[in-house]
Amino acid sequence: DQQVKQNSPSLSVQEGRISILNCDYTNSMFDYFLWYKKYPAEGPTFLISISSIKDKNEDGRFTVFLNKSAKHLSLHIVPSQPGDSAVYFCAASVTNAGKSTFGDGTTLTVKP
Amino acid sequence: KAGVTQTPRYLIKTRGQQVTLSCSPISGHRSVSWYQQTPGQGLQFLFEYFSETQRNKGNFPGRFSGRQFSNSRSEMNVSTLELGDSALYLCASSLGGTTSQETQYFGPGTRLLVL
Numbered sequence: 545d546q547q548v549k550q551n552s553p554s555l556s557v558q559e560g561r562i563s564i565l566n567c568d569y570t571n572s573m574f575d576y577f578l579w580y581k582k583y584p585a586e587g588p589t590f591l592i593s594i595s596s597i598k599d600k601n602e603d604g605r606f607t608v609f610l611n612k613s614a615k616h617l618s619l620h621i622v623p624s625q626p627g628d629s630a631v632y633f634c635a636a637s638v639t640n641a642g643k644s645t646f647g648d649g650t651t652l653t654v655k656p
Numbered sequence: 657k658a659g660v661t662q663t664p665r666y667l668i669k670t671r672g673q674q675v676t677l678s679c680s681p682i683s684g685h686r687s688v689s690w691y692q693q694t695p696g697q698g699l700q701f702l703f704e705y706f707s708e709t710q711r712n713k714g715n716f717p718g719r720f721s722g723r724q725f726s727n728s729r730s731e732m733n734v735s736t737l738e739l740g741d742s743a744l745y746l747c748a749s750s751l752g753g754t755t756s757q758e759t760q761y762f763g764p765g766t767r768l769l770v771l
Contacts, residue, residue: 550698578759587660587746587762588699633698637758643689643712644760648698 547571548636550647558655563621565650567634570615574636578644579608579619582631591632592619624654658683660749660763668769674735677766679747681728687711687752688730689760690722693744702745705730706752734768742770 549568557563565579575596580588594601594608594617601608607620621628631651635644661680669675681688689712690702701714705724724730728749734741744767748760 548698576758580762585764585767587662587748587764590759590761593759635699643701643704644758645701646691646699 546648547574548634548645548647550632550634550650552650553648554651554653556653556655557624559626560623563619563624563628563652563654565619565621565632565634565652567617567619567647568615569617569636571636571638571645572615573638574645575639576637577608577610577617578635578637579606580633580635580646581628582633582649588633621652624652626654626656628652629654660747660761662745662747662763662766664766665764666767666769668771669737670771671737671739673737674733675737675768677732677745677747677768679730679732679749679763681730681747681749682761685749685751685761686728687750687758688724688728689748689750690730690732691746691748692716693746693765694740694742699746702732737770739770742768744768 578593579591582588610617631649633649634647637644663678687706689704691699704712708724719735722732744765746765747763750758750760
């Protein structure tokens with residue numbers, strides 16, 4: 545039973561446009577959500593997070609939205625840049641539980 | 657502040673052998689987690705150590721084991737290697753507090769190839 549799902553394995557967008565990456569979860573105990581970006585041959589790097597007490601968190605070009613009733617979160621990147629091309633992982637955790645559950649990732653390609 | 661380091665970066669082994677991977681967390685971080693990433697798969701959680709004790713465990717066979725030392729450095733061991741163990745093994749560290757919402761910071765990974 546996969547508790548965190550990223551249903552789109554890949555996404556391609558034009559430079560300057562918006563990229564929207566989606567993530568669904570099933571465990572209602574999750575209360576902290578994160579997005580990581582991963583380049584080939586490197587470990588994932590933390591991008592942005594959101595606590596379940598919020599429905600939006602913004603950091604520069606990156607905004608994460610959380611819809612608790614739908615158990616859905618999304619990452620918006622505006623404007624998209626070629627350097628954003630990477631694999632994006634969604635992760636969810638329970639406070640104090642000490643581990644995160646990851647989705648399978650979405651490969652974003654931003655075309656110049 | 658130095659990031660998470662993992663050694664070795666690349667490793668080639670044959671079936672039946674065993675392997676030990678090492679991870680040094682960010683200074684001050686007490687929690688170390690290990691993940692396996694295979695092609696086309698997400699990050700599969702192996703286990704987490706906090707204060708030298710295994711605090712969480714994923715659904716991997718007993719061939720996969722780990723430990724953590726008093727300086728928070730961690731090692732992961734895989735015995736009787738199988739071809740399917742070929743993967744990128746990632747280590748992540750976090751503060752590990754009991755009241756925090758943890759952000760994990762990853763190392764570059766060890767790429768293991770089993771022939």
